[in-house]
Amino acid sequence: MESFFSKDYFQLFNFPAVYDIDRDVLTQRYRDMQGLIHPDRFVNATDKERRISVQLTALINEAYNVLKSPLARARYLLQLRGVDIDDSVTSKDIAFLTEQIELREHLEDVKHGANAEQALMQLADELQQRLRRLQLALEAVFLDDCADALVKAHRLYDEMQFISRLNDELDEIEDAFN
Amino acid sequence: MVLFQISEPGEMKLQRQHHLAVGIDLGTTNSLLATVRDGHAETMVDAQGNHHCPSVVRYFSDAPPLVGQAAKDAAYQDPLNTIASAKRLLGRGVADVETTANKLPYEFSKTESGMPSIKTVAGDISPVTVSADILKKLMRQAEADLGGELDGVVITVPAYFDDAQRQATKDAARLAGLKVLRLLNEPTAAAVAYGLDSGSEGVHVVYDFGGGTFDVSILRFSRGVFEVMATAGDSALGGDDVDRVLAEWMMAEAGLGGEIGHSHLRRVIGEANRVKEALTTADSVSFSIDTVEGSQWQDKLSRADFEALIEPLIKRTLRPCRRALRDAGLSIDDIQDVVMVGGSTRIPRVRECVAEFFERAPMVDIDPDKVVAVGAAIQADILVGNKPGDEMLLLDVIPLSLGLETMGGLVEKLVPRNTTIPVVRAQEFTTFKDGQTAMSVHVLQGERELVADSRSLARFELRGIPPMNAGAARIRVTFQVDADGLLSVAAQELTSGVESRIEIKPSYGLSDSEVEKMLADSLLYAEDDVKKRRLHEQLVDSARLIEAVEAALNMDADGMLSNKECVTIKAALISLKETQQSEEIALIKAAHDKLECATSDFAARRMDIHINEALAGKLLDQIID
Numbered sequence: 070m071e072s073f074f075s076k077d078y079f080q081l082f083n084f085p086a087v088y089d090i091d092r093d094v095l096t097q098r099y100r101d102m103q104g105l106i107h108p109d110r111f112v113n114a115t116d117k118e119r120r121i122s123v124q125l126t127a128l129i130n131e132a133y134n135v136l137k138s139p140l141a142r143a144r145y146l147l148q149l150r151g152v153d154i155d156d157s158v159t160s161k162d163i164a165f166l167t168e169q170i171e172l173r174e175h176l177e178d179v180k181h182g183a184n185a186e187q188a189l190m191q192l193a194d195e196l197q198q199r200l201r202r203l204q205l206a207l208e209a210v211f212l213d214d215c216a217d218a219l220v221k222a223h224r225l226y227d228e229m230q231f232i233s234r235l236n237d238e239l240d241e242i243e244d245a246f247n
Numbered sequence: 248m249v250l251f252q253i254s255e256p257g258e259m260k261l262q263r264q265h266h267l268a269v270g271i272d273l274g275t276t277n278s279l280l281a282t283v284r285d286g287h288a289e290t291m292v293d294a295q296g297n298h299h300c301p302s303v304v305r306y307f308s309d310a311p312p313l314v315g316q317a318a319k320d321a322a323y324q325d326p327l328n329t330i331a332s333a334k335r336l337l338g339r340g341v342a343d344v345e346t347t348a349n350k351l352p353y354e355f356s357k358t359e360s361g362m363p364s365i366k367t368v369a370g371d372i373s374p375v376t377v378s379a380d381i382l383k384k385l386m387r388q389a390e391a392d393l394g395g396e397l398d399g400v401v402i403t404v405p406a407y408f409d410d411a412q413r414q415a416t417k418d419a420a421r422l423a424g425l426k427v428l429r430l431l432n433e434p435t436a437a438a439v440a441y442g443l444d445s446g447s448e449g450v451h452v453v454y455d456f457g458g459g460t461f462d463v464s465i466l467r468f469s470r471g472v473f474e475v476m477a478t479a480g481d482s483a484l485g486g487d488d489v490d491r492v493l494a495e496w497m498m499a500e501a502g503l504g505g506e507i508g509h510s511h512l513r514r515v516i517g518e519a520n521r522v523k524e525a526l527t528t529a530d531s532v533s534f535s536i537d538t539v540e541g542s543q544w545q546d547k548l549s550r551a552d553f554e555a556l557i558e559p560l561i562k563r564t565l566r567p568c569r570r571a572l573r574d575a576g577l578s579i580d581d582i583q584d585v586v587m588v589g590g591s592t593r594i595p596r597v598r599e600c601v602a603e604f605f606e607r608a609p610m611v612d613i614d615p616d617k618v619v620a621v622g623a624a625i626q627a628d629i630l631v632g633n634k635p636g637d638e639m640l641l642l643d644v645i646p647l648s649l650g651l652e653t654m655g656g657l658v659e660k661l662v663p664r665n666t667t668i669p670v671v672r673a674q675e676f677t678t679f680k681d682g683q684t685a686m687s688v689h690v691l692q693g694e695r696e697l698v699a700d701s702r703s704l705a706r707f708e709l710r711g712i713p714p715m716n717a718g719a720a721r722i723r724v725t726f727q728v729d730a731d732g733l734l735s736v737a738a739q740e741l742t743s744g745v746e747s748r749i750e751i752k753p754s755y756g757l758s759d760s761e762v763e764k765m766l767a768d769s770l771l772y773a774e775d776d777v778k779k780r781r782l783h784e785q786l787v788d789s790a791r792l793i794e795a796v797e798a799a800l801n802m803d804a805d806g807m808l809s810n811k812e813c814v815t816i817k818a819a820l821i822s823l824k825e826t827q828q829s830e831e832i833a834l835i836k837a838a839h840d841k842l843e844c845a846t847s848d849f850a851a852r853r854m855d856i857h858i859n860e861a862l863a864g865k866l867l868d869q870i871i872d
Binding site for chain 2: 107112114
C-alpha cells in the first residue's frame, strides 16, 4: 500500500485531480482524518508513533490549506500537471499588464476620492465577482484536454493571483478606515 | 499502539484502569486545579476549602519555599523574597524585563544565559523556578486528593504566548516532575468548557482578560471539532496593569513620587486592587494610603472616574479583537456568542465595551476564573485515555508568525500566524559568498518586517558546507511546530547532506543542561526519592512499549514483517523484558531505545495501513449516508 507521504494532495483526500472540488466534502474528510491521526490521539503512544502523527497531521493541514484555497489549488494543480510557476517572471501579456496598471490607478483614485468608503466597498464587490468568474473559468479549463488548456489555465492563475492581491490590499485599506 | 488496540476485541482489558489526570490553569495572579470526577469536570479545593491558589511564592534562606495564600499574606512584610506575577517574566529576556521590571517590586540580577533572575535570600531565583514551585504544590494537592500519582496534566497558557514563553512553561513542569499531556491555549480551554456544556455549534469568540495577559480567540465548533480560526492578543496586558494605573493615580493624588520603597509600593498596589474589586458593585469607594511621612492620605474614587482612568487599557483589548476577526475572514454578524474569561472581565465597563464591540451581551454563565481550568481538565481526561471513543478534537493555531533573518536585517516568514498546528514548512536558501562553509540561522517570531522589531528565538550555525561558488549551495531550513505550539528547526545542505538540527531553546531560556542541573539541585532537598521516581517512570514507559509491541506483533506480524525483521524485533523485546528486572535505569533505557529503533519501520507501516483502512471505512460510511 502506498504511503501517505508519497501521495499528492488530491489523493490524500481521495479526490480526482481536477479543479472543481466540493468544499463541504473536503472539510468533512479533513476532520475525519484529523480525528484519526492528530497528536492528541497519540499522547500515550510510542515516540515513533507520536513523531509520525505530528508529520502526518502537518501534511494533512498543508494539503487542506492548499485545496481549500481557490488560488493555491490552481497553482498546485498546474504544478502537478508539470507547469513551472515562477512568480519572479512578469507576464508578457500586454493587455493584462495594461489592465493591472489601470486597476491600480483606479484603486488609488477610489482611495483618495470623495465617498471613498462606499466606492471601496463597490470595488471589493467587483473583485469578488471577478474572482468567482475566474474560478468557474479555471474549473472548465482544467477539464479541457485541448493542447493549449494549460497555457490558458496558467494565464487565468496569474490573473487570479493579481486580483487576490488587490483584494488583500483593499481589505487593509478598509481596516484603516475602521 | 494505543489507537488500534481499542478496536481489537481480544486485546481489551476487562477492567479499564482509570488514569489520574488534572487540568492546571497556571495564572498570573491565581492558579487553579480541576479534574473530571464521575464524568463531571470541577475545580479542586485545598485543605482550607479554597479553589484558588495565589500564584505567589515566598523564599527563605533556611526552609523550603511557601506557596499560595500564606505567601501572599507575607507580601507586604517580606516583599523582596515574595514573588508574585512571575508569569509575566516567564520566557522573557533581560531587555523585556527592564521595561516590565520598573513596574515590578523586585531586585533583578543579570545571568549569563541572559535570563533574568530575582534576588532572594534563597539565592537567585528564575521565573521558571517560581512557576515550578507553584506547580509542585498543586501536584501534591492533586495527588493527595485523588489518592495516587498523576498520570498526566494539561497546563494552560495564554494563546498569545510566544515560543519562548511556552518552552519556559514546559521547563517549569519538567522541574516540578509533571508529565505534560499538552499545553493548551487558555481561550481554547474556555471554549471546551462552554462548548461541551451547551453543545452549541457555530462560531464563538473567547475574550480572555486575565491578571497579566489578554487573549482573544475565534473558534468554530462543529460536530465535536473545535477549530481555532484566529487568535490575537497582548501577552503583557492584564488586571495587573489596571492595578498599576490605579495605584499611580492614587500616588499622584497623595503627592507621592515614584521613589517609594518596595514594601510601600506593594501596599499601594494592594489597596488599588481592593478598590478595583469593590468598584465592581459599588458606585464609589473610599481608600487610604500611607504618605512618605507616615500619615494617612484618604480619598474617594467613583466608578465613573475609575472607568475613565482605565479606558485606554480596555481600548487596547479591542484592537486584537478587530484583527482576529479580519484574520478569520469573518464579520460581527457571523459570531454566535462571546464568552468572557479571566478576572478582569468582572469589571462592568469591560463587559459594556465588549457588548458594544460585538453587538451582543457576552456570556458569563461559567465563573470566569474557573472556566479555563475546567476546560483543561476535560481535555486532560480525554488525552490520558479515560474516554476512549470520544470524538472531541481541538485544532489550534500558532499565534505569531515564525521566520528567519535574511539579507539586510529583514524577516522572511515561513509560518504565518494563525496557521493550524502541527505544521511543517521548509524553505531553501543559498550562500552569498564564494567558498562559504557556514551559514548562520536566526529564528524569529512576530509580525514585523525588521529583525530588530521581532522576538529573537534562537541562533545556530550550519557548518561543514563544502566550498562552492556563491549561490550554488542549497540550504533547506525546516520549521516544525508540534501540537503544543513548540518549534524545532533543522537546516540541511542538500547537495552534500550536511545537517544541523536543534530543538529551539530560546536565546534567554534555559538550556537542557541547565534544566538538568536545576533538577539535580532540587533533588537534594526533595521529599521524594527522585531516583526511584525516575526508575518508576522508565519502567512504566517500557512496560507500555512492550505491551504495544506485543499487541502489534499479534495483530500484524504476518504479512507486514519479513522473517528477519520479526526475529530482530522479538530479540529486542526479550532483551528489554530481561533488563526490566535489573533496576538499572541506563540499561533499561538502552534496551528500550533498541526496541523502539527495531520497531520503527513496523510502526510506520502499521500506521499507514491502519489509517488507510479506517479512512476507507469512513468513506464507505459517507457513501451509505
